[in-house]
Amino acid sequence: MNERKNPQILLNYERDKIMDDNDKSGKLIETFVYNQIAAITDLHRQWEIFHYRDAKQRKIDLIVKTLECVFGIEVKTGRTVKSEDFKHLKWFKNNMELDKPFIRVVLYTGGAVSPFSDSAYAVPISALWQSL
DSSP states (O other): OOOOSSOBOGGGOBGGGGGGOHHHHHHHHHHHHHHHHHHHHHHSTTOEEEEEEOTTOOEEEEEEEOSSOEEEEEEOOSSOOOGGGGHHHHHHHHHSOOSSOEEEEEEESSSOOEEEETTEEEEETTHHHHTO
């Protein structure tokens, strides 16, 4: 078996360069988080998972509708979260007709849960496994 000088992974990304490229690392982490949340929603047959993007390029990575509420989830590769990271979630909450409470979540690679405002939280990605 031949040893590769530059090991490749999905999408022909060079393993050593992924973390230096926000676009590539973001896509990988978003896909990873989607798969984790999709597995959790599969356990709850009445939950639904969506993605939102409109013509004005407002997007929400994941929307999870449960029996009690709706979660709007953004995924960030950074170790810090700013109020700006909630802008599309805030717009969605203020402009969409929702029949349940809307909880805004930014999942990030940091280590602490931080409230940002009423029903808006920065949550470590690792928290996905703490509730299982």
